[in-house]
Amino acid sequence: MKKFILSITLIIGLGYSAISQEIAPYIKIGETNESIQKASENIIAALEKNSFTILGSYHPSGKSNLKVIAFTQNKLKNTVIKVKDRGALAAIFKVGLVKTNGKVIMSYTNPDYILRAYLQDDFKKYKTQLQNFGKDLKTALFPIGNDFTQFGGTVDAEDLKDYHYKIMMPYFTDPVELKEFASFEEGVRIIEKNLNAHKGDTKLVYKLVFASEKVAVFGVGLENAEDGEAYFLPKIGEAHAAALPYEIILQGKEATMLHGKYRIALHWPELTMGTFMKIMSTPGDIEDMLENLCQ
Numbered sequence: 001m002k003k004f005i006l007s008i009t010l011i012i013g014l015g016y017s018a019i020s021q022e023i024a025p026y027i028k029i030g031e032t033n034e035s036i037q038k039a040s041e042n043i044i045a046a047l048e049k050n051s052f053t054i055l056g057s058y059h060p061s062g063k064s065n066l067k068v069i070a071f072t073q074n075k076l077k078n079t080v081i082k083v084k085d086r087g088a089l090a091a092i093f094k095v096g097l098v099k100t101n102g103k104v105i106m107s108y109t110n111p112d113y114i115l116r117a118y119l120q121d122d123f124k125k126y127k128t129q130l131q132n133f134g135k136d137l138k139t140a141l142f143p144i145g146n147d148f149t150q151f152g153g154t155v156d157a158e159d160l161k162d163y164h165y166k167i168m169m170p171y172f173t174d175p176v177e178l179k180e181f182a183s184f185e186e187g188v189r190i191i192e193k194n195l196n197a198h199k200g201d202t203k204l205v206y207k208l209v210f211a212s213e214k215v216a217v218f219g220v221g222l223e224n225a226e227d228g229e230a231y232f233l234p235k236i237g238e239a240h241a242a243a244l245p246y247e248i249i250l251q252g253k254e255a256t257m258l259h260g261k262y263r264i265a266l267h268w269p270e271l272t273m274g275t276f277m278k279i280m281s282t283p284g285d286i287e288d289m290l291e292n293l294c295q
Contacts, residue, residue: 022154025113025267029106030145036067036097039104043095047071050140056206058221060244061230065099068244070206070219076133081210083122086249088215090118096242109242116160152240153270165265175256176287179294184214187250191218194293205245214252219245227285235278236268243267248290255294260286
């Protein structure tokens with residue numbers, strides 16, 4: 001009887017582990033003794049050699065020991081743009097470089113994690129194409145490092161489409177409305193003009209436009225010393241630098257952003273409530289900065 005119960009327990013446990021998969025927001029490429037600049041050059045060369053497109057790069061918080069490289073791939077872009085509810089956000093992936101203790105730690109945003117979260121129920125619809133993107137990316141970066149371990153806290157894969165940090169906290173489907181423009185073209189012009197002018201201590205890190213679909217994504221560096229990355233990033237963890245920059249997405253005439261209480265929690269899922277409270281003003285500060293860029 002005891003053997004029977006043990007067998008049933010084992011079967012149930014194996015069944016649960018087969019359907020429950022914990023995944024993390026970042027994948028470590030490896031470490032190097034080279035400078036951030038040299039590591040960045042090597043990564044860019046590896047990505048471009050494998051048909052990825054570099055969209056831009058910058059130093060979060062203005063720190064020379066941090067760097068982010070934003071990139072995309074045509075096959076990925078052509079897939080995610082089919083998802084009408086802000087699917088274009090899933091077209092951009094980032095490599096993060098963090099120099100600490102004399103070494104540069106290289107990582108990138110985990111495609112399986114980000115795509116599940118941003119594409120919602122449509123992830124399963126395009127699962128094969130999306131998994132191929134992850135494989136292509138790993139192949140491209142393999143000459144740089146072969147660690148490929150996940151880090152940054154975990155979330156059950158099946159829960160990512162409905163992810164929220166705590167009860168009463170926003171979901172992906174609760175974006176912040178920034179501005180409705182007279183036209184898509186006006187929106188692109190105004191946002192880009194303000195970013196190029198560094199309005200509100202911001203900077204344009206990248207711009208990705210889907211002209212025929214009238215969708216654009218802007219990667220925004222938040223350079224304000226009191227309210228921007230220099231304020232909140234050290235509090236919640238610079239190891240997650242690849243979470244940045246923040247985005248404005250323009251779809252048709254409407255500009256929106258992901259709610260800070262959703263987006264920050266998604267990229268730092270291991271945050272304690274105590275740490276989150278230390279940046280209590282940050283979601284509102286980011287909203288103010290991005291809204292200002294739309295005026």
